[in-house]
Amino acid sequence: MNHFRPVALEHASRLINHGPTVLITSAHGGHRNVMAAAWSMPVEFTPPRIAVVIDKKTFTRELVMAAGGFALCVPGAALADATFAVGCVSGREVPDKLVRFGLSAQPGPVLGMPVIEEGCCAWMECRLIPERHTEEAYDTCFAEVVAAAADERVFRNGRWAFSDAHADLHTLHHLGAGAFAVAGRTVQARSLG
Amino acid sequence: MNHFRPVALEHASRLINHGPTVLITSAHGGHRNVMAAAWSMPVEFTPPRIAVVIDKKTFTRELVMAAGGFALCVPGAALADATFAVGCVSGREVPDKLVRFGLSAQPGPVLGMPVIEEGCCAWMECRLIPERHTEEAYDTCFAEVVAAAADERVFRNGRWAFSDAHADLHTLHHLGAGAFAVAGRTVQARSLG
Numbered sequence: 001m002n003h004f005r006p007v008a009l010e011h012a013s014r015l016i017n018h019g020p021t022v023l024i025t026s027a028h029g030g031h032r033n034v035m036a037a038a039w040s041m042p043v044e045f046t047p048p049r050i051a052v053v054i055d056k057k058t059f060t061r062e063l064v065m066a067a068g069g070f071a072l073c074v075p076g077a078a079l080a081d082a083t084f085a086v087g088c089v090s091g092r093e094v095p096d097k098l099v100r101f102g103l104s105a106q107p108g109p110v111l112g113m114p115v116i117e118e119g120c121c122a123w124m125e126c127r128l129i130p131e132r133h134t135e136e137a138y139d140t141c142f143a144e145v146v147a148a149a150a151d152e153r154v155f156r157n158g159r160w161a162f163s164d165a166h167a168d169l170h171t172l173h174h175l176g177a178g179a180f181a182v183a184g185r186t187v188q189a190r191s192l193g
Numbered sequence: 194m195n196h197f198r199p200v201a202l203e204h205a206s207r208l209i210n211h212g213p214t215v216l217i218t219s220a221h222g223g224h225r226n227v228m229a230a231a232w233s234m235p236v237e238f239t240p241p242r243i244a245v246v247i248d249k250k251t252f253t254r255e256l257v258m259a260a261g262g263f264a265l266c267v268p269g270a271a272l273a274d275a276t277f278a279v280g281c282v283s284g285r286e287v288p289d290k291l292v293r294f295g296l297s298a299q300p301g302p303v304l305g306m307p308v309i310e311e312g313c314c315a316w317m318e319c320r321l322i323p324e325r326h327t328e329e330a331y332d333t334c335f336a337e338v339v340a341a342a343a344d345e346r347v348f349r350n351g352r353w354a355f356s357d358a359h360a361d362l363h364t365l366h367h368l369g370a371g372a373f374a375v376a377g378r379t380v381q382a383r384s385l386g
Contacts, residue, residue, distance in 0.1 A: 017231050018366035018374050019212010038210050039234040043246050043331040051244065051333060053236050077380060084382035101385060134327055134335075138236040140244060142331060160368045171374075173211035173366065175353045178382035181211050183366055183374035187270060189277030191371075192294060 003151045004117050007124075011158035012148040013042035015074060015122045016050065018160070018183060020171035021083060024054060025098070025105060025114040026063035026070040032105070032114050034098050035060040036087035038174040040072065048145035050126065055139050059091035064141065069127045071113035074150075076169040077182050079103075079119040084178040110147045121169040122150035162186055197310050200317075200341040204351035206235035208267060208315045208343060209243065211353070211376060213364035214276060217247060218291070218298060218307040219256035219263040225298070225307050227291050228253040229280035231367040233265065241338035243319065248332050252284035257321060257334065264298075264306035267315040267343075269362040270375050272296075275312070277371040303340040314362040315343035355379060 007015065016022065021038045040052035052072065054061045064070045075083045082101045094100045098114065105114035108125040115123040126143035134140040154162055154169045162170050162184055172180040200208065209215065214231045233245035245265065247254045257263045268276045275294045287293045291307065298307035301318040308316040319336035327333045347355055347362045355363050355377055365373040 014369055018214070018368050019231075019234075021211070038212075039236065041212075041232040041234045041244070041246065043232065043333055049331065051234070051331070053234065080380050080382045081385050085385040088384075131327070134324070138242065138244070138335060140236055142327075159370070159372075160374070162374060172380075173376055175211050175379065176207055177352070178384075179352075180380050180382065181353070181355065181364075181376035182378045182380055183376065185375045185377055186368065187273045187365075187373050187375055189273045189371035189373065191281075192274050192278040 002117065003153050004149045005152045007148040007150050008158065009048050009145060009148065010046050012048040012124050012145040013045045013050065014158060015124060015148060015150060016040055016042055019173060020074050021174040021180065023073040023075055023083065023086065023116060024052060024060055024070050025073060025116065026060055026067050027114055028063045028067040031063060032096065032098065033060045033063055033091035034086050034103060036083050043142065049142060050145065051140050051142050053139045054141050064128060069111040069113055069125065071108055071115045072124050072126055073116040073120045074122040075172055076119055076121045077172060078168040080172055080180055083172060108147055121154050121171065124148040195310065196344045196346050197342045198345045200343050201351065202241050202338060202341065203239050205241040205317055205338040205341040206238045206243065207351060208317060208341060209233055209235055212366060213267050214367040214373065216266040216268055216276065216279065216309060217245060217253055217263050218266060219253055219260050220307055221256045221260040224256060225289065225291065226253045226256055226284035227279050227296060229276050236335065242335060243338060244333050244335050246332050247334050262304040262306055262318065262320045264301055264308045265317050265319055266309040266313045268365055269312055269314045270365060271361040272312040273365055273373055276365055301340055314347050314364065317341040
């Protein structure tokens with residue numbers, strides 16, 4: 001049973017508000033690829049815009065520039081091994097890195113970018129906003145979210161709702177060298193007035 | 194007893210690699226301020242460079258632009274209430290927001306920006322890299338880290354090492370509306386070869 005439900009665009013930035021490590025996919029000219037990215041963030045809620053660092057040496061960057069877009073998929077804890085693995089091998093070295101690491105993807109609804117649902121808790125399709133200077137100087141790519149969805153067991157009514165019942169869907173936060181912090185325990189701030 | 198130790202600059206980007214919500218401080222012309230920022234990320238390890246979204250309407254942004262720098266402080270779980278609070282009140286409305294919310298700061302070693310150690314697990318002093326277009330279009334400010342330090346109980350040898358013994362120093366990751374995920378449980382990815 002598939003638990004993914006569309007996320008309203010005004011809530012899309014919340015999917016990465018808490019800094020998860022994500023999978024970036026793209027496809028162009030019969031090729032597709034996936035890489036891991038620890039470095040992404042929202043830059044605007046409305047319209048939903050994000051920034052992500054995609055090294056100019058990567059195959060994914062080449063595909064993103066050619067396609068003018070990408071998908072950002074948020075892996076759950078169950079995908080820790082695959083998330084680390086796709087960050088260690090270049091898409092130029094294997095025919096299809098998604099197949100190589102057991103990731104199944106389908107074309108996204110607006111741009112046709114590969115979106116991963118199995119093992120992930122959310123995804124967004126993003127249209128690149130060309131910003132040549134920051135792409136070159138900082139490998140920082142800006143993009144607008146054009147479609148988003150999330151697993152309703154952990155994200156509903158526009159909010160994350162982590163619970164122990166779905167620990168495999170909790171987000172990963174890369175500390176380095178394959179060690180990830182898992183977002184699980186939550187605290188609610190009290191108002192200091 | 195103070196457990197803060199200097200962090201080598203080549204390891205500084207790791208302090209925010211896993212996407213914690215941070216406190217941004219700045220000081221200029223006899224004024225200082227602090228705000229919360231969920232949206233920051235490294236963009237380079239060497240030299241250590243970061244990007245952070247600082248809304249152009251904020252008092253902090255005004256100070257950052259005037260001072261040409263800021264400090265990024267990483268609050269521990271014990272500061273959840275204060276982290277949420279400083280994001281809800283403008284520094285234009287109170288004489289000193291740090292005092293108002295019980296945050297103690299000292300001048301950083303290179304730029305003299307206010308660095309917070311009590312309740313925090315790490316900080317970095319950052320020199321703004323002027324990028325007028327992205328500052329205006331996306332409120333995204335780029336900066337180079339010029340000094341960094343972390344609490345050795347949770348960050349040592351260039352790596353985060355969270356343990357239950359110091360749960361108050363675990364990082365906060367804002368989910369929205371004052372709810373934070375706390376980075377605690379960690380998983381180590383196995384190599385998929």
